Amino acid sequence: GFRVARRAKSTLIKDEEDCIIASHNGYQKLGVVHQRSINFYESQIIIEDKLIRATKSQAFFHFHPY
Numbered sequence: 001g002f003r004v005a006r007r008a009k010s011t012l013i014k015d016e017e018d019c020i021i022a023s024h025n026g027y028q029k030l031g032v033v034h035q036r037s038i039n040f041y042e043s044q045i046i047i048e049d050k051l052i053r054a055t056k057s058q059a060f061f062h063f064h065p066y
Contacts, residue, residue: 027051 008026013035015021023035035050049059 023052 008024010024013021018040021037033052037048039046
């Protein structure tokens with residue numbers, strides 16, 4: 001049989017000119033809600049991720065050198 005995966009529900013928390021915050025429950029089986037905020041400043045962009053109700057987490061970011 002064909003099985004369809006559960007879809008994550010995303011929620012837009014804040015949408016302003018200089019800040020966007022959203023979350024999703026795609027890691028619900030692990031008891032985690034992922035929240036990302038993106039803040040725009042004149043000379044930089046800051047991206048912050050939060051794992052809410054997580055006991056232990058690890059992330060890997062890979063950036064191209066150019």
